[in-house]
Amino acid sequence: MRIGYLGPEASFTHYAVKSVFINEEYIAFPTIPDCLEALAEKKVDRAVVPLENALEGSVPITVDYLFHDVDLHITAELISPIEQHLMVHPDHEHEWQDVSRIMSHSHALAQCHKYLYYRFRGVTLEPSTSTSAAAQYVSAHPEENIAAIGNALAADTYGLTVVEENIHDFHFNHTRFVVLTSELETELLPFEHDAEKTTLMVTLPSDDRPGALHQVLSAFSWRQLSLSKIESRPLKTGLGNYFFIIDVERPVDGILMQGAIEELEALGCTVKVLGSYKKHMLLPQK
Amino acid sequence: MRIGYLGPEASFTHYAVKSVFINEEYIAFPTIPDCLEALAEKKVDRAVVPLENALEGSVPITVDYLFHDVDLHITAELISPIEQHLMVHPDHEHEWQDVSRIMSHSHALAQCHKYLYYRFRGVTLEPSTSTSAAAQYVSAHPEENIAAIGNALAADTYGLTVVEENIHDFHFNHTRFVVLTSELETELLPFEHDAEKTTLMVTLPSDDRPGALHQVLSAFSWRQLSLSKIESRPLKTGLGNYFFIIDVERPVDGILMQGAIEELEALGCTVKVLGSYKKHMLLPQK
Numbered sequence: 001m002r003i004g005y006l007g008p009e010a011s012f013t014h015y016a017v018k019s020v021f022i023n024e025e026y027i028a029f030p031t032i033p034d035c036l037e038a039l040a041e042k043k044v045d046r047a048v049v050p051l052e053n054a055l056e057g058s059v060p061i062t063v064d065y066l067f068h069d070v071d072l073h074i075t076a077e078l079i080s081p082i083e084q085h086l087m088v089h090p091d092h093e094h095e096w097q098d099v100s101r102i103m104s105h106s107h108a109l110a111q112c113h114k115y116l117y118y119r120f121r122g123v124t125l126e127p128s129t130s131t132s133a134a135a136q137y138v139s140a141h142p143e144e145n146i147a148a149i150g151n152a153l154a155a156d157t158y159g160l161t162v163v164e165e166n167i168h169d170f171h172f173n174h175t176r177f178v179v180l181t182s183e184l185e186t187e188l189l190p191f192e193h194d195a196e197k198t199t200l201m202v203t204l205p206s207d208d209r210p211g212a213l214h215q216v217l218s219a220f221s222w223r224q225l226s227l228s229k230i231e232s233r234p235l236k237t238g239l240g241n242y243f244f245i246i247d248v249e250r251p252v253d254g255i256l257m258q259g260a261i262e263e264l265e266a267l268g269c270t271v272k273v274l275g276s277y278k279k280h281m282l283l284p285q286k
Numbered sequence: 287m288r289i290g291y292l293g294p295e296a297s298f299t300h301y302a303v304k305s306v307f308i309n310e311e312y313i314a315f316p317t318i319p320d321c322l323e324a325l326a327e328k329k330v331d332r333a334v335v336p337l338e339n340a341l342e343g344s345v346p347i348t349v350d351y352l353f354h355d356v357d358l359h360i361t362a363e364l365i366s367p368i369e370q371h372l373m374v375h376p377d378h379e380h381e382w383q384d385v386s387r388i389m390s391h392s393h394a395l396a397q398c399h400k401y402l403y404y405r406f407r408g409v410t411l412e413p414s415t416s417t418s419a420a421a422q423y424v425s426a427h428p429e430e431n432i433a434a435i436g437n438a439l440a441a442d443t444y445g446l447t448v449v450e451e452n453i454h455d456f457h458f459n460h461t462r463f464v465v466l467t468s469e470l471e472t473e474l475l476p477f478e479h480d481a482e483k484t485t486l487m488v489t490l491p492s493d494d495r496p497g498a499l500h501q502v503l504s505a506f507s508w509r510q511l512s513l514s515k516i517e518s519r520p521l522k523t524g525l526g527n528y529f530f531i532i533d534v535e536r537p538v539d540g541i542l543m544q545g546a547i548e549e550l551e552a553l554g555c556t557v558k559v560l561g562s563y564k565k566h567m568l569l570p571q572k
Contacts, residue, residue: 170523
């Protein structure tokens with residue numbers, strides 16, 4: 001099977017993919033849209049991309065691309081601990097406190113904001129396209145005393161020395177990765193998992209009357225269908241117009257779920273079932 | 287009055303600040319936390335930062351910093367049209383279709399994703415700390431055939447030539463900027479505005495029972511208090527724990543609003559009134 005993932009090599013997504021898909025062909029893509037388009041065009045059989053981080057919230061480009069641009073489905077969820085480390089070229093192992101620049105993906109920089117604010121105030125923070133791209137750059141430029149923030153796999157892959165571990169501001173930092181396919185089906189991975197849940201994308205009626213969202217929640221509430229997440233995203237038709245991503249703690253094929261979805265549609269909502277799938281917890285990297 | 291804003295010079299925020307605060311002292315800050323901290327420490331009298339974009343959604347660092355880190359209040363809202371242009375150094379005006387790199391803030395790159403995908407596929411997209419930093423870099427490197435994406439003010443300020451106008455994928459692109467103070471008060475700017483509205487930050491009871499959000503919405507719904515926005519953000523205590531930002535189309539001091547807030551608190555919710563303020567629409571740049 002060909003598994004597309006958000007690269008480059010040694011990204012957090014790469015680690016998640018390697019943890020559950022053993023002996024498959026891994027194909028890295030430079031951006032989330034590239035990865036999703038490859039699946040839509042059947043150049044890969046699965047696409048794995050980040051959907052939500054416990055600190056930063058949803059990954060907007062993933063959510064928006066799944067809503068606006070492609071017709072794909074979540075078939076499994078992978079939850080991976082995210083541990084950010086400060087790493088330098090081995091040549092600078094003893095002078096890392098004097099680095100002139102720190103590079104990483106903007107989300108990783110944000111996740112370590114307090115650490116950087118108190119320990120490296122005034123040092124230039126440079127956004128890169130990914131944490132592993134930052135590690136790769138540091139590895140290729142031993143002449144500069146600079147640091148990258150990233151994961152243990154990236155330090156290993158690019159031969160960097162981790163000089164401070166776990167510099168992210170909040171513990172409990174996890175990222176939800178989703179495995180996507182072109183069909184609405186549930187992936188059976190040979191790992192422990194929780195009960196199946198369903199992700200819906202709901203657009204309110206276009207007259208957008210006050211209280212419509214309250215009505216939507218009522219359809220779940222009176223059936224005692226628990227929502228583990230509700231989030232709004234812009235419809236891109238103007239400020240103040242949103243669609244909602246709703247996670248319900250039930251598989252989609254139950255009679256209560258089917259009843260709720262039919263009722264929402266009767267109220268004038270548009271409902272897309274993004275997936276009905278199981279959650280897998282991954283172990284930390286080493 | 288000292289007005290702190292998210293810089294650097296010629297940023298979209300700078301344009302918003304210049305539109306409503308005339309003959310005041312403007313002070314640019316390199317990051318949103320720096321700008322908010324300066325207000326908290328009374329080094330400035332107002333802070334102006336972006337809160338939400340019509341395409342990208344909320345600016346996570348603004349929302350999260352206001353919830354977790356500082357006790358500040360929204361005193362006015364500025365809504366500015368966002369128009370992204372492709373610009374190059376005048377030396378490369380006639381060969382811009384062969385640029386080797388395109389630089390901009392990651393949000394601006396995302397806002398022009400389709401344009402870039404179809405017109406410049408394969409060209410390196412390089413994230414910068416702001417659209418104006420990208421323009422400044424292009425201006426300072428005439429030896430490279432590279433482009434920046436940014437606003438008209440940045441092209442003017444850094445002497446670049448706009449080679450394609452309005453390359454953002456969706457029209458109706460606006461950003462909501464907020465004017466913040468340390469006190470809960472309403473700013474009276476001498477400009478046309480809409481009726482006053484209120485922004486609340488609501489945390490559900492810690493037992494987080496199913497249906498709690500439905501109850502919260504009921505408190506507004508049965509009083510016919512219209513919500514123009516509801517959004518969840520991570521509490522940073524683990525995946526699945528959120529707080530909610532709710533915009534209500536009423537000033538905070540009305541009897542119905544006070545009743546709703548008291549009821550939410552009686553239900554065990556924590557409610558922070560982030561502000562009760564008026565909305566000002568700004569004109570497009572030139």
